[in-house]
Amino acid sequence: MNAFFASVEQQSNPALSGKPVAVIGAAKRTIITTCSYEARAFGVKTGMNSWEARKKCPQLIFVVGNNRKYSYTSKQIIAIMREYTPLVEVFSIDEAFLDVTGSLSLFGSAEKIAHLIKQQIRERFGLTCSVGIAPNKLLAKLASDMQKPDGLTIIEPERVAQVMERLPIQALCGIGAKMQQHLAKFGIKTCGELGRFPVETLRKHFGVTGERLHFMGLGVDDSPVVPEDEAEEVKSVGHSTTLDRDITERSEILLQLLQLSEMVGRRARKYQVTGRTVTLTVRYADFTTFSKQQSRGDYTNNSEEIYRAAVKILDTLDLTQPVRLLGVKITNLRHHTEQLPLFTEERKKALVASAMDDVNNKFGDFAVTFGSLVGKEKGAKVISPAWRPEGVRNVDAD
Template identity: 70%
Template structure:
């Protein structure tokens, strides 16, 4: 296989940088972007705030203990997703092989573009200059022979960095690199590898493969290859991405709740969000999963599989209610989630029976109104007084397709 050239682009402190660019009074100051609920956390922090130790996921009072002058700004998700879409569209000027990794990250396979633009570094500089000129934002870019190493390279110099990892330098770079620095090795995997005496990528690459596969199954072979800096995964543009396996939404509640009526209202809203997105992309599911997180953060899921595929919100809701009624809630509820799986794609035909057909047509009419005038413009009576919007941008968010979620 000929050597590829991959770019990983990572926007620097994206949400906070957008806020600083929008409001010049915030520039050069410690800024933290937060959610809008009463129990919000730090979503991201500017580099000025990070210098004080403010980190993503911190509670606000903890962040203020580290940085008393911290300026907290409620997130503007519509602004972030709009800018992200335009940046991702810009990247297609350099290659059709663009894989959106998250709202502020993307991989580009520029192997076929080098002859046109001259070099990988030149492409990277062009991208950085255009993003700075158009949006006033900076990004860090990593260049390497594969996605694993390109992402590692983009993390090496922040903010506004550009790092190239050449194939002949891979072994030296990985030898003493902590395993947690590799994308795909989370805390649990790191703990397990540490128990095996593996702390660096060099040690991981030399560790006996048969022991890794005995402990991790087929993932063991992948971990071994990661330790060697090997990654054959292609850059997958949106049009070539495999069909999604699930459609779901979850929400962390502003306060812990116990009242059944409050829980049902939230389940109905979640079911409508799931159903509407599934209908928009002609997806239906047979299995409904309900996720509940208690006040002490213990979390569990329940699921049920029906005989028919559905993307009707009330069907999803009724299934979620049956699952809820199958358990006795031991504590107040902190988070609720609804998801459909066991999917069938491209389901656009009307139901056979008259009543089901009427329901489908009525739902389609409601979707048309909401598409034009905004989510929940037309909704169930019990949700009229509820707040609108998805609230939080999921890590699975994409600029288009079934993973795209309209946010408030």
């Protein structure tokens, strides 16, 4: 999808149509989540501070993001894709891979399927997307980034070597700034150079990743498109929140941890998952980020127990700066059919949690909650790259 969050805002509010728009995570936050193409024309970029963006574009309009709106739209778009193939792998809230090999006899060609999907999305939502068609996921992702907005790029098998020869390595999904720096030490700047570089040397310095880098340079990728119902079981259930403002008071941090623990516990209970290890993530005002974990003696999805474990971890930390982001996660998971605990006290906790979940499912998040959270500000919600339209990774983050 092209400038997805900003485009959805422009479509839902005609007054924003054709104007430079920047979506931010919360009214008191200054980092831009995404921006419209009208804003990008002035040099405004994702991750930019609002004051810097305003300097580049004085008429820039800031809109606080509405994640429910984006996730709803994404689910409808994914449903459109599934009309053409059941092999749809959701990569993020605004991107997906489709394997249309088995659909060609029905619709004619991959290019025709792409045009039909683009047309349906435009007619139904007024949104544009860019499509890449290629022999594999690596190249399809690359092609989808080549023409924006509203593009359609095809990389035929016979053109792969030509396309890769002078392509900068950072254009490939999976090669970030650090890897780019490491490869530059070997004089590797293009995919052609990466594909020709001795694979033994890459393997020696990067381990198994070195061999994968070699094949990436050649445009080779044998990873299949994996639909949701065939994906591996999740290995963690977590949630993080970018706070509306940087905080230092322990009481405020504890309130946020309680809220996060309830969100994690509720999702874990819904999908019948328990975890033995709790992880606390902290990001300072200067974006320094670190995590610390602690394992329990037993498995749990009880919000209060997750919270207490997070607080224990917090008590071991010496926070030296104001806190910008907090995250709570359970790992070392066990997937099982839900059954009531054997002991009376544990059974009471499970029944109370189940009753709260039932009420919140019917009347909305935090309709019933811990007394200390009543009337308190909730942190800004940022959609995780691990977001999925269904299952345990589907977070209603607003």
